[in-house]
Amino acid sequence: MKGLNSKWPLDFSKITGCPMSILPLYQEAIEDITKRMGAGMAKFICKEVETIDDYDEYCHYVAGLVGLGLSKLFHASKLEDLASDELSNSMGLFLQKTNIIRDYLEDINEIPKSRMFWPREIWSKYVNKLEDLKEEENSIKAVQCLNDMVTNALIHMEDCLTYMSALQSPAIFRFCAIPQIMAIGTLALCYNNIEVFRGVVKMRRGLTAKVIDRTKAMSDVYGAFFDFSCMLKSKVDKNDPNATKALSRLEAVQKICRESGALTKRKSYVIRSEPRYNSALIVAFFIILSIIFAYLSANRINGWVQNCMVSTEDLPLFPSVYICYSMGDA
Structure with a gap:
């Protein structure tokens, strides 16, 4: 069998041979997760994301199961203890929800048909149609809806910290920790930011490089989560409908980071603002x-x-x- 370009024949024996070359324990974990993921994603071909429960279920199928599968692979390698399904699921959901929030404009402008992953239960409080969020006249409501979505994602932060704090292998730790730090950093940039509905919002390459270079131990994770949660907290408008909930979740994570004792003698990921002087003076x-x-x-x-x-x-x-x-x- 050949692909569209006859110069590149498709040799499926090599494709199927790859998973067959790994240990049976790994094969079983991959096979189980792949079957469950395929069945779950098929369910949402004809089903829209209506409720927050639907949203969590969809994210579970496309990312939470990846977390479960990786935890099984880590355990099969005898490098890690087996993490609970709840914690593993949260690791995947935190990443997936961040991507869904950040990629609103790309998904809504998808041709021939928009991809709609934001749950109706959230966006219907602000607009009549999900695509209305990108209209300039709905800017205030759009930002409130965005903040609602980010606040929903923040609920997974504590589970993520618990999961990562139990990891023992340095390589596995970095593999898991760097994406999680990128996620909290991206949420901090997206929160209260109308640009999510106008273009692309993402971390600068220099900051991304810092995260990759500095993330070596759990103390680095606590420091990064503390910095980015402070950045996000500074953007919370007390008049926002979900301000109280967002602040509560951020303060809970900041408390965990402080109590870790890892916040001293570290480099900050966030550039501190210069002191502001009273304009009247x-x-x-x-x-x-x-x-x-x-x-x-x-x-x-x-x-x-x-x-x-x-x-x-x-x-x-x-x-x-x-x-x-x-x-x-x-």
Whole structure:
């Protein structure tokens, strides 16, 4: 059998031979997860994501099961203890929900048909149709809906920290930790950000490189989660419908990070804002400075006039004319 390009024949014996070459324990884990994932994704071909339960179920099939499968593979390798299904599922859901939130515009503009993964139970509180969120006149409602979605994703953070804190293999730890840090960083950028509905929002390459380079131990994860949760927390508008819930979840994670004792002697992932000065004080300062300058200028002009033996009463009222007149006589 050949593909569309006859120069590249498809040799399925090599494709099927790959999984057959690994240990039976690994084969069983992959086979089980693949079957369950396929059946679950098929279920949503004709079924829309209506409720939050549907949303969690869909994310479970496409990502949560990956978490379960990886946990089984890690355990089969004898490098890790077997993690609970709940924690493994949360690892997948946190990543998948982040992708769904970030990729709203790409998914809604998909041709020939939009891909709609945001649950109706959430977006219907703000607009009549999911695609209405990208319209400029719905900007305020769109951001509120976005914040609702991010707040929903934050519920998985504690499980993710618990899962990663139990990992023992350095290689497996980095494999799991780096994507999770990228996820919380992406959510921090997306939160309260209308650009999610206008274009692409993602972490800068330099920051991504820092995450990859610095993530070596659980202390690095605690530090990153603390930094990005602080960044996200600073963007929470207290008037937002889900502000209380978002702040509660962020503060719970920050508490875990603080209690880990890992927040000292570390490099921050987030550039701290410079101190902000009161604008009224700045304006007052410049007004006073202007008055002083005007006073000194007037005295200087009067001095020039007196030196030139010219009466100020005989001169025009504008200081610039005073200066020209006195300089001309000199």
